[in-house]
Amino acid sequence: MNRLLKTREIWLALAILAVIVLVTFRFPRFSQPANLLTIFNDTSILMMLALGQMAVILTRSIDLSMASNLALTGMVVAMVNAAFPMIPIPLLILGCILVGAALGAFNGILVWKLDIPSIVVTLGTLTIFRGLVFIISGGAWVNAAQMSPAFIQLQRGSFLGLPILSYFAIAVAILVYILMTRTPQGRAFYAIGVNPTAAVYTGIDVGRTKFLAFVLSGAISGLAGYLWISRYVIASVEVASGYELTIIAACVIGGVSIAGGIGTVAGALLGALFLGVVNNALPVIGVSPFWQMAVSGAAILIAVILNARGESRKGRIILKKAEVAA
Amino acid sequence: MTDTTASGRRLPDRLDTPLKSAVRSWETLLVLVAIGIFIANSIASPYFLNAWSLSDMTFNFTEKALIALAMALVIITGEIDLSVASIIALASTLMGLVLNQFGAPTPVLVLVGILTGLACGAFNGWLVTGLKLPSIVVTIGTMSLFRGIAFIILGDQSYGGYPRDFAWFGQGYVWWVISFELVLFLVAAVIFYVLLHHTNFGRRVFAIGNNATAAQFSGVRVDRIKFVLFCLTGLMSGITAVLLTARLGSTRPSIAQGFELDVITMVVLGGVSILGGAGSIIGVVLAALIIGLVTFGLGLLNVPGIVMTIFTGTLLIIVIALPILWNMWKARQA
Numbered sequence: 001m002n003r004l005l006k007t008r009e010i011w012l013a014l015a016i017l018a019v020i021v022l023v024t025f026r027f028p029r030f031s032q033p034a035n036l037l038t039i040f041n042d043t044s045i046l047m048m049l050a051l052g053q054m055a056v057i058l059t060r061s062i063d064l065s066m067a068s069n070l071a072l073t074g075m076v077v078a079m080v081n082a083a084f085p086m087i088p089i090p091l092l093i094l095g096c097i098l099v100g101a102a103l104g105a106f107n108g109i110l111v112w113k114l115d116i117p118s119i120v121v122t123l124g125t126l127t128i129f130r131g132l133v134f135i136i137s138g139g140a141w142v143n144a145a146q147m148s149p150a151f152i153q154l155q156r157g158s159f160l161g162l163p164i165l166s167y168f169a170i171a172v173a174i175l176v177y178i179l180m181t182r183t184p185q186g187r188a189f190y191a192i193g194v195n196p197t198a199a200v201y202t203g204i205d206v207g208r209t210k211f212l213a214f215v216l217s218g219a220i221s222g223l224a225g226y227l228w229i230s231r232y233v234i235a236s237v238e239v240a241s242g243y244e245l246t247i248i249a250a251c252v253i254g255g256v257s258i259a260g261g262i263g264t265v266a267g268a269l270l271g272a273l274f275l276g277v278v279n280n281a282l283p284v285i286g287v288s289p290f291w292q293m294a295v296s297g298a299a300i301l302i303a304v305i306l307n308a309r310g311e312s313r314k315g316r317i318i319l320k321k322a323e324v325a326a
Numbered sequence: 327m328t329d330t331t332a333s334g335r336r337l338p339d340r341l342d343t344p345l346k347s348a349v350r351s352w353e354t355l356l357v358l359v360a361i362g363i364f365i366a367n368s369i370a371s372p373y374f375l376n377a378w379s380l381s382d383m384t385f386n387f388t389e390k391a392l393i394a395l396a397m398a399l400v401i402i403t404g405e406i407d408l409s410v411a412s413i414i415a416l417a418s419t420l421m422g423l424v425l426n427q428f429g430a431p432t433p434v435l436v437l438v439g440i441l442t443g444l445a446c447g448a449f450n451g452w453l454v455t456g457l458k459l460p461s462i463v464v465t466i467g468t469m470s471l472f473r474g475i476a477f478i479i480l481g482d483q484s485y486g487g488y489p490r491d492f493a494w495f496g497q498g499y500v501w502w503v504i505s506f507e508l509v510l511f512l513v514a515a516v517i518f519y520v521l522l523h524h525t526n527f528g529r530r531v532f533a534i535g536n537n538a539t540a541a542q543f544s545g546v547r548v549d550r551i552k553f554v555l556f557c558l559t560g561l562m563s564g565i566t567a568v569l570l571t572a573r574l575g576s577t578r579p580s581i582a583q584g585f586e587l588d589v590i591t592m593v594v595l596g597g598v599s600i601l602g603g604a605g606s607i608i609g610v611v612l613a614a615l616i617i618g619l620v621t622f623g624l625g626l627l628n629v630p631g632i633v634m635t636i637f638t639g640t641l642l643i644i645v646i647a648l649p650i651l652w653n654m655w656k657a658r659q660a
Contacts, residue, residue, distance in 0.1 A: 062462075110643065114650045117600045119406075123587055124643040131636030139630065237632060242583070245408075245466055258463050290481045290579075294474025300467035304459050 008255045008307065012270045016277050023281045030284055037162060043276030044169035045224050045231070049243075050250040050268040051176045052220035055213045057251055058189040059206075060196070060260030061118035063214060065107060066221045067243035068129035073100045073225030075133045078142040078235035085148035092151070096226040097219045103129060104218015108211035115207070118214075126244065134237045142235040152230050165227060172220060177265045179216075189213055193261030249296055250275055253303040274299065352597035352649075356612040359645070363616060367623035374626055381503035385573070386625075387592075387618030388507040389566045390585060391611070394592040395518040396559040398610045401593055402522075403534045403552055404602030405461040409450060410563045411585035412472035417442035417567035419476040422485025422577040432492040439568040440561065446472055447560015451553035461556075469586070476579040485577040496573025507569055514562075519607040527551070535602035591642050592617055616641075 024031040049066055056063040077096050080087065103125070110121045144152065155165040180186035188209045191199040196206050229235045254271025256263030278299065279292055367374045374380075393410050400407050417439045424430040424438050446468070453464045498506045522528040533541040534548050542548050571577055596613035598605030617638055624634045 110647065114647050116643070116646050116650065120594055120600050120646055121643065123590060123594075124639040126587065127635035127639035128643075131632055131634075131639065134630065134632040135636070139632075245469065248466055249470070252463050252466070258460050288478075288481065290477040291474070293470050293477050297467050297470025297472070297474050300463065300470060301453070304463045304467065305457060308457070308459055 009264065009266050009270060011306075012254065012267065012274060016270065016274050019274075019277050019281055023285055027284050030281070037166070039276050039280045040169075040273070041163045041166045042280065043272050044165050045227055046246065046250055046276065047169045047269050047272040048172045048220050048227075049224050049247045050254065050272045051172060051265060052217035053247045053251050054254075054256050054263050054265070054268040055176070055180075055189055055216045056118070056210075057248075057256050057258060058193045058260055058263055059210045059213045060193050061111060061210055061213065062122065062248070062258075063104075063107065063217045064119065064122040064244050065103070065125040065129055066217060066247055067240040068126045068133075069100055069103045069218055069221035070225040070228055070243070071237070071239040071241070072103065072129045072133050072136075073222040074229035074239055075137050075142070075225075075235045075237075077226050078147060078229050079137065081148055081151045082142050082146040085151075089150050089154050093223065093226055096222040098222070100222015100225060101215050101219035104214045104216070104221065105211070107218065108214030111214065112207035112211040118210070130237065130241070133239075137235070137237065139237065142229075144233040147230070147233065152233055155227060155230055165231065168223070168227060172223070173265060173269060176216075180265055185209075185212065190261055193259075195261075246275065246296070249300050252300055252307075255303070255307050257307070271303075353606065353608050353612060355645075355649075356595075356597070356609060356616060360612060360616050360619060363619045363623065367619060367626070370623065371626040374623065377503045379622075379626075381499075381505060381508075383618055383622040384505060384508045384511075386621050387614045388505075388511040389569050389573075390589050390592060390617075391614035392511055392514055392566050392569075393559065393562045393585070393589045394596070394610050394614060395514055395607065396555070396562040397589050398593045398596065398598050398605055398607065399518070399522060399531055400461075400552075400555045400559055401590075401598050401600060402531050402602055402605045403555060404538065405454060405552060405555070406465065406590070406600075407447075407450060407461065407556060407559045408465040408586050408590075409446070409469040409472055410559060410589055411582045412469045412476075413443050413446040413560055413563035414567040414570060414582040414585065415476040415579055416446060416472040417564045418571045418577040418581050419479050419485070419579060421567070421571055422488075423479060425488065426485055432489055435488070435492055436495070436568050439571070440564040443560045443562070443564015443567060444557060445560070447557040447563070448553075450560065451556030454556060455549035455553045473579060480577070480579045486575060488572065488575055493572050493575060496569045496571070496575075507573075510565075510569070515607060515611050522607050531555070532603060535599075535604070588617070588638075591638060595642055595645055 020031050020036075029035065049070070053063055053066060073096050076099055077092055080095070081092060107118070107121050107125055110116050111118050155163065155168070157164045159167065178186075180189065188199070188204045191202065191204055192206045192209050199206060199209075228240060232239075250272040251263065251268055252258065252271070253274050254263070254267035254269070256268055256271070275296055278295055282291055282295065283289055397407060397410065420442050421435045421439045425435060430438070450461070450465055450468055453459050453468070454461045495506060500506050500509050522531060530541065530546045530551055533544065533546055534551060538548050567582075570582060574581070592613045593605075593610055594600055595616065596605065596610035598610065620637055620641065621631075621634050624637060625631075
């Protein structure tokens, strides 16, 4: 099983390499380290979000509200920064993570305590969060002139040749990796995805675990809110509109099973990188950016067809169904 | 879709009497909500209670509701189709293409729209039943693919210049204030009602949603029925593409963006279980009416569209949460 997962990620890495090599044949400069680092940096936000979404999908749930959460948290932090430029940026980032986590916790509570299917809850909060962006901003934009220089410049600084934004992605990836592979909580995400009944018998609270997955995806969305706003230097109602599906696409391409329990940090990262590389390569080889959407759609379908082969789980049910504790 | 097996449904020892179950049914709750919103609208705006206003109101939901009828069946079988809005975009784009390239007459336009929808639905159905892939992922993929093709064809351009007799499908009235769209929706609702609640096919749809394996062993051709339902959803999306294109009079690749979430909201609000196995067409029709009333009423009060989405989102969560809270409260009393 483990070997199988490893090969899947190797295949995806090879696919990414193949795209890079093919483009390099026509445009040698594409594979220069500087350009590859740019692509990595461009994909940083998507990689983080994909990791948050993965935690939720592992528990057999789905979070459609991530992009709206990002937009709402981003608008909040932009307005706070515009009104009180003296607040230090690290404090603002902490605030973003907390606001995002609180929004995620709202999703999580409804899933945990009321047992409403996550797709219904997050479908609702998807519209509610984005509507709130309009209400708090009155439909107005917060633009570059209103944001403080430190707010905009923080992620543009670089350290050892890599932009700070990339370090955010690396840090989130390391933290999620440790959480998923080295802590009981991380294993619980997998356990309730693979077999919720068995998880109940081993003493895992299914509802609480789902709740924590939503808090995690919310916190990452919040962090991404700040990074997105300070990167594109505009906060508006339309920020990241429709992006929730790109995040899910990255997970699916990365081999995260929508049925829960299967998925790795490396896979989700590679899935996001694949989309990033393809989106960067298309304009380079002279394909109109209007092809992007169809290409990523085709990539999702191919990925899911390939992944479905290794996914059929075999196993015997020894215990009868447990009533899943609410 | 994702947590279908977490807990089984319990069968009650004794069924409620017909009257009691009718009073406590989801549909009754929806009727009360609809009446409440209707009254609130009448009080809030002097322009609401007027035949033409109410007629305009129906345009807010008929197109989405047409798809919701078919989507309800798909969701009852435990699947989902997120690609419906993208099917509309592709169908509308192809209609514009045949009009602008070949000057196709109205009947051909309508045929192209409907057949495109049907073909897209069949493609979804083949991926889900033929290749055994999870529908939520498949339709997220085809959602990008179908609209992506529309973007490839149209880019940042738009198609216009639809013939006048074509516009009738979206703007025409059959009699007085009764629009063609409304009549089509009512006819479709009756057909879907009979199909789901009074035919063998409908019983099989419920059987699949409650236990696909048991249904399979009972001789229900699960895959074939699911395939037909995806085709049906595609077909309804194609029909909606005709109506929407005719009403707007132009096609952009971004047409009907976000429709899929509104359609699913209608279906879930209508009492269809997102886990499959339960639901009714009457509930979906009522939910469509409620969403139409809410958005139109708020529109009369000059509430911006984005704020309306808060109301529909909140309505969705509250209407789902209330019965659950009520049952929890009752369980605590007992």
